[in-house]
Amino acid sequence: MSTLFSIRTLFILIIIAVIAIIAFFILPVSIPIxxxxxxxxxxxxxxRLLQARAKLQRNLSVFIVFLLFLTSIGIVGYFLTTKVITEGINLVENAPSYINEVNRVWRDFQSDMNNASEDLPPEFVTEISMQVDKFLYELRIYLTDLFNIQNIKSIFTNIPNYLVSFIVYLIALFLFLLDMPRLKxxxxxxxxxETAAKVKFMSSRLSYVVFGFFKAQFLVSVIIFFASLIGLLFISPELALLMAFIIWVIDFIPIIGSIVILGPWAIFHFITGDIGLGTQLSILAVVLLVIRRTVEPKVMGSHIGLSPLATLIAMYLGLKLLGILGFIVGPLLLIAFNSAREAGIIKMNFKI
Incomplete structure (x- = not known):
């Protein structure tokens, strides 16, 4: 019988909707798991590869893989933490000189404005001064709220929570690896x-596409990281690794991008009179933007089979519904839906 939705499909959609509603409330508190x-x-x-090649029991294979994974996290974390903290300390130590430079430029700007305003109407000069003072006041309030002691205190007080979440993540990972065959x-x-065959097809397809999604994100982020690191080694070697790491983290969020870091940085140097450095940072920002816009659609399309538009919509809706986690969950749900449709679990063949 030709209908828009069969009863079975409608039942499956209802189940998916119920699961989605439950997940909406459970996901935010279940992120480590x-x-x-x-x-x-x-x-x-x-x-499985270690079991097949080395002829080991699963428990031993799981232990070896988990130990290698834990070692990799430790090495990368130690390297990034020590380097980022070292360069962060250097940045803080040089902060007074940056502030003095901004004050000098601001005094020069005021002097130039006073000289230029001698021939201008008093009302115009007064309005300009009011707008500049208003902007500086709002900027000071924003920076004060951003770097006040309460925010810094909250970061340090949440460290035990982060540590507990990380420990739960590691324990859950080890147990999932041990029980994966039993769970399946x-x-x-x-x-x-018949349904099991479709689910197996869907899971294999989903595993391939999900792996492709994260592989694509990782490849794009690696390209951005090394491109920014190489550029910053020529532009500002003393801050190269720290800023490249920050740009990599920010650029992993597609809607934001590296321009959030490089834009204000370039504007700061333009204001302080270092036109050359500001221009170099602006060029680097454009280069990174071109790289992402050129590489990302091709990498995503080849690894997950989703169009850039569908990926963007899924990420945006995921962001609005689930926050930062939605950047990953949104495309994954879309991939799961497409995989279920390819497996024949969900049928939506209709014409209007």
């Missing part, structure tokens, strides 16, 4: 043979 499950899915092929068997035991 969810990330652990996703990480376990990525590490599962390595466990338990899931398939509740399905009919």
């Amino acid at each position: 969810i990330i652990a499950l996703i990480t376990a899915m990525f590490l599962e092929p390595l466990v 068997a338990g899931l398939y035991s509740h399905l009919k043979e």
